[in-house]
Amino acid sequence: MNGAHDLGGFHGLGRVQREENEPVFHSEWEKGVFALLFATLGNGLINVDEFRFGIEQMHPAYYLSSRYYEHWLFTIEKGLVEKGIISKEELDARARRYREDPQAQLPERKDPKLADRMAALIKRGAPCTRPSVVSPRFAVGQPVRAKNINPTGHTRLARYVRGKRGVIHKVHGTFVTPDTNALGKGENPQPVYSVAFPAWELWGWDSAEPNETIYVDLWESYLEPA
């Protein structure tokens, strides 16, 4: 979707704000949300593309004004409710309880096997590569054009490269396609390429800075021969 998350080249958001000695987490709720990533993705309740697509569906003003882990909280709430793993009613009731009594504690439940499984997942990772099913259509050095698509669903083809010409820099391998995987329409593995775009092609000669190349990773279905 053409959403507020698709930020490349957007103006007016201000200068980068850095925090000295930034901690890994800023608050207890940030730690809590981080653990929820593992409870959901780690348990296979939500896939990574559904997770990202959920964030993209925040209202743009909310997306642009919120803390980072708020994005995660939003998509986890949304995903769990949509999949029927929790109901909106029980979620609201529980949130009301913790809102009214901020001292109320979480239920205590230990599950060493679960904790071990998540530690192993962190160590092992969750690759999105899949066995190659087709040979890549494009070769290194070949000029390509990113398609002009404007789906309302999820895509990883950013607006700022659509319609622009680049050159295949590298063939990365075969990966799950986010556009279908986010909508529950299957993994559809296909080749992913690193595509090199000169800055002037993306931004025009008047706006581009000199001597710059932008590399963007793109799925084969996003590309056509140039």
Place this chain on the structure above:
Amino acid sequence: MNGAHDLGGFHGLGRVQREENEPVFHSEWEKGVFALLFATLGNGLINVDEFRFGIEQMHPAYYLSSRYYEHWLFTIEKGLVEKGIISKEELDARARRYREDPQAQLPERKDPKLADRMAALIKRGAPCTRPSVVSPRFAVGQPVRAKNINPTGHTRLARYVRGKRGVIHKVHGTFVTPDTNALGKGENPQPVYSVAFPAWELWGWDSAEPNETIYVDLWESYLEPA
């Protein structure tokens, strides 16, 4: 600038919300802001392109979440302070006073000549046409391409048509150029065209609806032969 104001084709903002029997103004402050348009533009303190560019410089989250006349209030405050017509200090002090005492009234001053002058302006309008200085470069029926420009200043070349091909539908005449006029760099009058773009050229075959043409008014400097 590539800002939140440039909304064509943006997703995720929700459905159109209509108000039954909507009044012209919803509150006293909306009336007040509307009158401020005449106090500023009508008195030549701010030009229309500076006015629009000011709005575009609202933070995107603010722009997308605020009431319409709030946009005007923002740009009028900004324009008057930047031009030194009022100082930030006097503005803040006065706002504080009205915030602390909501019953405090405006100073009473009548100026029938001023009121007449504004009524006459409404009747007469404020044309942005200028005498033709050059003959138009493009003719009706000619294929053109909107340039790919990404200025950080003001422009009326929307992102969704940049790089896209259309056909000259009409030559409108010679108008002030907003890009320079908004930055105090002069009116630079030039031809303006209505350019017809097929929906599939703008949105791609997969996303475009059938049998649609989008007409966009574009200044000559935004266009190149296709």
Place this chain on the structure above:
Amino acid sequence: MSEARYKGSPLPIPQQYPLSEEELTARTKALQALLIEKGFLSSDMIERVVSIYEKDIGPLLGARVVARAWVDPEFKKRLLADATKACAELGIGGMQGEHMVCLENTPKVRHVVCCTLCSCYPWPVLGLPPNWYKYPQYRSRLVANPRQTLREDFGLSIPDDVEVHVWDSSAEIRYFVLPQRPSGTEKLTEEDLAKLVTRDSMIGVGDPLPPSSLS
């Protein structure tokens, strides 16, 4: 607000939105007061400009133009050739209508008007625009999915074999639509015809009322 208590990085935005009505009122009054004192604004000027747009200028003027075009083929020709001049014949024109274009709906073509970059709108014939025309939803959706927007948000289904022409008012030209005259109105007076012409039908997001609405 909570920012002061947030111990992390600066939030992406410096303020809490939306602002309160009280805050907007105070800031508007502050500007008004300063401009009154500096001679750029006056109490009677505020009243005057507000009154003009509340009472004198509005979609009833556009409806007069449309009704005239329905009954007078020569006027209609002039209107479609140069709307600014034709409206001036009826004493209609001025601010934000210095360069007007009127778009004729036919059985095969429907027009609809928007402004993706701000909220340009033909004030002399339609008055000030409604909020929905100015808010992000309409401005983002219409140019990309006009049929869907008209159907879902305005209840207006347009058959695929009817062309949709969308007009994005990106320059200083202001557009309005000449809708098709409803059937069964052959015997109506120009004055009654004008009562059938809605604001929405001149933006292109609706149809004129049926003659039955008059009784």
Place this chain on the structure above:
Amino acid sequence: MSEARYKGSPLPIPQQYPLSEEELTARTKALQALLIEKGFLSSDMIERVVSIYEKDIGPLLGARVVARAWVDPEFKKRLLADATKACAELGIGGMQGEHMVCLENTPKVRHVVCCTLCSCYPWPVLGLPPNWYKYPQYRSRLVANPRQTLREDFGLSIPDDVEVHVWDSSAEIRYFVLPQRPSGTEKLTEEDLAKLVTRDSMIGVGDPLPPSSLS
């Protein structure tokens, strides 16, 4: 909030933003509680995953990789050919680093990494990203104006004759930079070299520390 008192059209957004810390806390706890009860989360699991990213995984791991590449040309070759495999030699890898690519800075080329669509970042070598990497400012500016962003926001001026390569992590490949080894470090141990390697130098928005910083 003021919405209830606003007598106009619905506001463009339904809620006031940003949310309060209290609200975020309550909502997070609600989800945690429900998932604990349903068996998908546990108290020790929360502690464990938080602790791993607070204590075990962070930019010190990436610094070890960089320092090794500085002292061991064969390792460097393997790292640039396949960073995932080379990092695994040092026991480094896993979640969000399943497919890593290491980019070598040279006197003529500088690399810098971002993610315009979300916040992709190579966790196994850099830990969790700082807020500025995830917030809209960096993500919008870097791809369009990398030189200006690096100069204005990071104090890093890159001469025009040095190429800038920006890597937008739009797929599942995770990038990090092998910065140039600072001069005057010929006699340093691998361990001391690692102390010079900052997180920012591996994102590409900074340089390693000078050897004088060790004393």
